[in-house]
Amino acid sequence: MLRFILIRLAVAVPTLLGMSVVAFAIVAIAPGDPVMMELRALGVVPKPEDIAALRAEYGLDQPFLLRYLDWLGRAVQLDLGTSIATGRSVVTEIAMRLPATLSLAVSALIGAVLVSVVFGVCALSRNRGVAACMRGLTILLVSIPSFWLALLFIYLFVLTIGWGRLVSDGTWSDLILPALTLGLGAGASLGRVVYERIRAELSEDHIRLAIAKGLAPRRILISHIAPRIVGPLATAWANTFGALLGGVVIVESIFGWPGLGQLILQAIAQRDFPVIQAYLVFMGLIFFTMSILADIVVFFTDPQLRRTLSDD
Amino acid sequence: MIERHLSLPALRFGLRGGRFGLMMGVALLLGFVVLGLSPLFVDIAPPAQMDLLARLAGPSDTHPLGTDHLGRDVLSRLIHAVPVSLGAAFATMLAILAIALPWGVIAAVAGGRVDMVMMRLADIIMAFPTLVLALAIIGFMGASLQASIIGIAAAWWPSNARMVRALVLSASQRDFVRAAYLSGASRLRVIVRHILPQVLPPLAVIISLETASVLLALSALSFLGIGAQPPTPEWGAMLNQARPFFSQAPHMLLVPGLAVTAAVLALNLIGEGLRDLLDTREPYEW
Amino acid sequence: MVALLQVQNLSVGLPFSAPLLDAISFDIAESERVGLVGASGCGKSLTAGTLCGLLRTPLRVLAGSIRLDGTSLTDASPATWRAARGRSVFQIFQSPGTALTPVRRVGTQLAEAAQIAGRDTKAAVSQALDAVALQPDVTGLFPYQLSGGMKQRVLIAMALILRPRLLIADEPTTGLDVLTEHDILTALNTAADETGASVLFISHDLRAVRRIATRTLVMHAGRLVEDADIADLAISKAPAARALATAATALQNPC
Numbered sequence: 001m002l003r004f005i006l007i008r009l010a011v012a013v014p015t016l017l018g019m020s021v022v023a024f025a026i027v028a029i030a031p032g033d034p035v036m037m038e039l040r041a042l043g044v045v046p047k048p049e050d051i052a053a054l055r056a057e058y059g060l061d062q063p064f065l066l067r068y069l070d071w072l073g074r075a076v077q078l079d080l081g082t083s084i085a086t087g088r089s090v091v092t093e094i095a096m097r098l099p100a101t102l103s104l105a106v107s108a109l110i111g112a113v114l115v116s117v118v119f120g121v122c123a124l125s126r127n128r129g130v131a132a133c134m135r136g137l138t139i140l141l142v143s144i145p146s147f148w149l150a151l152l153f154i155y156l157f158v159l160t161i162g163w164g165r166l167v168s169d170g171t172w173s174d175l176i177l178p179a180l181t182l183g184l185g186a187g188a189s190l191g192r193v194v195y196e197r198i199r200a201e202l203s204e205d206h207i208r209l210a211i212a213k214g215l216a217p218r219r220i221l222i223s224h225i226a227p228r229i230v231g232p233l234a235t236a237w238a239n240t241f242g243a244l245l246g247g248v249v250i251v252e253s254i255f256g257w258p259g260l261g262q263l264i265l266q267a268i269a270q271r272d273f274p275v276i277q278a279y280l281v282f283m284g285l286i287f288f289t290m291s292i293l294a295d296i297v298v299f300f301t302d303p304q305l306r307r308t309l310s311d312d
Numbered sequence: 313m314i315e316r317h318l319s320l321p322a323l324r325f326g327l328r329g330g331r332f333g334l335m336m337g338v339a340l341l342l343g344f345v346v347l348g349l350s351p352l353f354v355d356i357a358p359p360a361q362m363d364l365l366a367r368l369a370g371p372s373d374t375h376p377l378g379t380d381h382l383g384r385d386v387l388s389r390l391i392h393a394v395p396v397s398l399g400a401a402f403a404t405m406l407a408i409l410a411i412a413l414p415w416g417v418i419a420a421v422a423g424g425r426v427d428m429v430m431m432r433l434a435d436i437i438m439a440f441p442t443l444v445l446a447l448a449i450i451g452f453m454g455a456s457l458q459a460s461i462i463g464i465a466a467a468w469w470p471s472n473a474r475m476v477r478a479l480v481l482s483a484s485q486r487d488f489v490r491a492a493y494l495s496g497a498s499r500l501r502v503i504v505r506h507i508l509p510q511v512l513p514p515l516a517v518i519i520s521l522e523t524a525s526v527l528l529a530l531s532a533l534s535f536l537g538i539g540a541q542p543p544t545p546e547w548g549a550m551l552n553q554a555r556p557f558f559s560q561a562p563h564m565l566l567v568p569g570l571a572v573t574a575a576v577l578a579l580n581l582i583g584e585g586l587r588d589l590l591d592t593r594e595p596y597e598w
Numbered sequence: 599m600v601a602l603l604q605v606q607n608l609s610v611g612l613p614f615s616a617p618l619l620d621a622i623s624f625d626i627a628e629s630e631r632v633g634l635v636g637a638s639g640c641g642k643s644l645t646a647g648t649l650c651g652l653l654r655t656p657l658r659v660l661a662g663s664i665r666l667d668g669t670s671l672t673d674a675s676p677a678t679w680r681a682a683r684g685r686s687v688f689q690i691f692q693s694p695g696t697a698l699t700p701v702r703r704v705g706t707q708l709a710e711a712a713q714i715a716g717r718d719t720k721a722a723v724s725q726a727l728d729a730v731a732l733q734p735d736v737t738g739l740f741p742y743q744l745s746g747g748m749k750q751r752v753l754i755a756m757a758l759i760l761r762p763r764l765l766i767a768d769e770p771t772t773g774l775d776v777l778t779e780h781d782i783l784t785a786l787n788t789a790a791d792e793t794g795a796s797v798l799f800i801s802h803d804l805r806a807v808r809r810i811a812t813r814t815l816v817m818h819a820g821r822l823v824e825d826a827d828i829a830d831l832a833i834s835k836a837p838a839a840r841a842l843a844t845a846a847t848a849l850q851n852p853c
């Protein structure tokens with residue numbers, strides 16, 4: 001176990017380094033460097049020698065590698081610079097809004113997992129009518145854009161029925177609608193995975209034996225299919241979480257959920273590079289952690305894999 | 313001897329495998345093509361023509377789907393958005409394939425260290441949540457439709473490259489491919505004659521499902537105001553402009569949303585239908 | 599006495615095409631052991647699968663009836679089949695290598711069978727393992743840690759635990775060495791002796807069938823062509839049966 005985690009983390013180091021290069025390079029090679037941005041934000045029309053001086057002051061005349069190492073050194077100390085728009089440390093800006101975004105993403109993920117199991121299992125119903133309906137509903141839900149679903153929900157629940165509100169201060173009751181919006185779509189696409197996986201398992205010889213024993217479908221599902229598919233499903237959950245981390249941006253802005261969404265949209269509009277970069281770094285790290293957790297689940301649910309790693 | 317009725321199960325057999333869904337998907341997509349081409353044959357108001365006296369008007373004879381906040385005909389904008397929205401999605405998918413196909417095929421065929429390095433590079437990009445990476449790229453390029461196409465293509469290609477690689481690998485492990493190698497066929501010949509035909513059908517499934525997700529992402533970006541910019545007619549952007557007039561003019565919200573949903577649905581139906589056709593495994597019934 | 603299993607005019611196949619099993623009829627009496635032989639691809643496994651209700655779509659029963667242990671299984675509901683499986687009929691499948699669920703320990707999978715049969719788990723499992731000459735500690739192993747012969751014996755142990763009225767063994771010795779084959783056949787006979795189950799022993803090897811049964815059915819291209827004592831196959835009217843008998847004698851007399 002510990003051994004596996006250590007190996008997994010060791011393998012992760014190059015990927016992490018690669019990610020940091022990507023995050024750094026996006027700024028470094030972006031059209032119009034941060035100095036110009038800052039000057040423009042100040043409303044100054046700079047003279048060429050001023051630019052050169054400023055560039056030297058920021059170390060922008062250094063070679064790429066040196067600048068990268070310098071950036072990395074500060075990044076590991078959680079110093080990712082200051083926001084051009086607000087002048088505050090971007091880490092503070094992000095940390096302020098991260099909990100709201102994470103709680104939305106996590107609740108949407110939980111909802112999605114529940115929805116996916118229901119959809120996936122019902123799509124395998126022996127009743128062909130039920131199965132066909134569930135499959136149709138799944139494809140429909142996967143196809144509805146979350147922003148439009150959000151608007152429909154607002155129209156239906158907020159404007160017509162009068163539940164919920166459009167300005168939210170991050171309390172739990174305000175979480176329901178955005179989480180539902182995100183969770184339904186994500187749950188439907190996860191449901192497809194659940195359906196495919198169970199169907200593949202149901203074609204296997206060992207399920208034939210379980211059926212021949214006279215086991216009830218529920219028992220087969222729980223004790224013969226579930227242990228085989230949690231590994232792949234955990235990977236799918238991690239990927240869904242990644243998709244939700246991006247998806248929250250869309251929904252947050254509609255429901256006025258005070259997460260990172262508004263910050264990043266503003267940053268894109270104002271070309272506030274440090275904020276965008278920090279956003280990329282944080283989201284990347286969170287997603288990466290989830291992927292490692294999924295790998296650990298895969299490892300745990302595969303006896304053969306467990307064995308090979310503990311033997312050598 | 314009891315003869316059982318054959319007609320019903322046979323009918324079910326004919327309809328199973330998503331053939332019905334596939335047909336619906338193709339029909340929907342053709343519908344969009346016809347809709348997109350219709351300005352060539354039918355006289356339709358230009359999408360930018362404003363009628364400030366008829367702003368936010370509901371459906372009427374002159375404007376079957378009503379008008380928007382500038383008095384522009386919603387139907388005309390919807391139709392003129394077909395080539396923009398769908399075109400952008402297909403262009404993005406083309407860009408994704410242009411990277412993912414050679415990347416996946418080369419990695420699978422070369423194997424060894426080349427494969428490892430190529431997949432490691434893809435993994436680095438895949439370690440970021442796709443939409444987040446796309447947002448970051450758009451942020452650094454400045455909001456525009458081109459930027460969102462580039463952002464999405466850059467974020468989406470690695471997973472596609474991985475899938476292509478997996479397909480090629482499983483195809484090249486078949487006995488007749490090995491036999492072709494052993495009988496001295498050149499690598500290129502084996503790829504073109506033996507591997508490609510096996511890879512194409514599952515690839516078609518991937519392409520249509522991925523195009524669906526790309527279309528969703530592109531319209532979301534336009535909806536957020538960082539994709540297609542006004543006055544370009546684009547479904548997501550139309551929805552974005554409709555937001556302030558939510559309660560006054562719900563028709564402005566309904567129509568573009570339905571268009572996106574129908575287009576994505578068409579692609580998903582085609583993808584799932586093709587997948588069902590290719591899937592020959594039959595589950596045991598409990 | 600009414601037979602335990604009655605199969606009448608059973609036809610199986612794809613709708614609208616020539617049946618793969620064509621009007622098969624046979625009976626198996628209580629505690630009787632019957633062989634089912636035939637060339638590869640003649641439909642033996644298909645017969646066995648049909649008797650367990652394990653046909654996959656699009657294959658289906660086209661005509662005929664199955665009656666097992668007093669219950670009609672013709673067009674039976676899923677619940678009826680579920681009640682029959684394990685208790686009335688159990689099958690040891692042709693490919694033992696993939697038959698067990700890879701992620702569950704052998705012991706858990708055997709215990710599950712004991713639960714279905716309503717027996718005391720510990721006693722039933724250890725008794726069954728003993729009967730098939732397996733060490734008690736295999737319960738802690740995963741299927742991938744067992745050899746093919748061991749897996750086959752685990753399946754027989756499962757049959758011993760379940761105590762079905764009819765046990766179908768589909769080529770349980772194919773691909774095994776002679777010594778293991780001997781052990782498996784012994785275990786199978788023990789299982790039948792202990793539980794009083796009827797056995798349908800499927801094989802393409804008459805020598806193996808002879809160890810289990812005296813009466814044997816011969817299949818050829820989806821039809822049942824002979825139902826006779828093994829000793830009488832050489833003088834059978836069916837060419838397929840004679841061919842099998844000649845082949846078996848030829849193998850026994852080294853030239």
Ligand SMILES: Nc1ncnc2c1ncn2[C@@H]1O[C@H](COP(=O)(O)OP(=O)(O)OP(=O)(O)O)[C@@H](O)[C@H]1O
Binds near residue numbers: 640642644645657
């Ligand atoms: N799902 C299916 N669809 C169509 N034909 C099938 C299907 N399953 C089996 N068959 C056909 O049914 C016939 C009988 O197959 P079966 O597996 O019963 O043979 P068998 O007698 O058990 O052979 P073996 O000794 O090799 O195990 C074969 O010709 C096979 O091609």
Ligand SMILES: [Mg+2]
Binds near residue numbers: 642643692768769
């Ligand atoms: Mg067989």
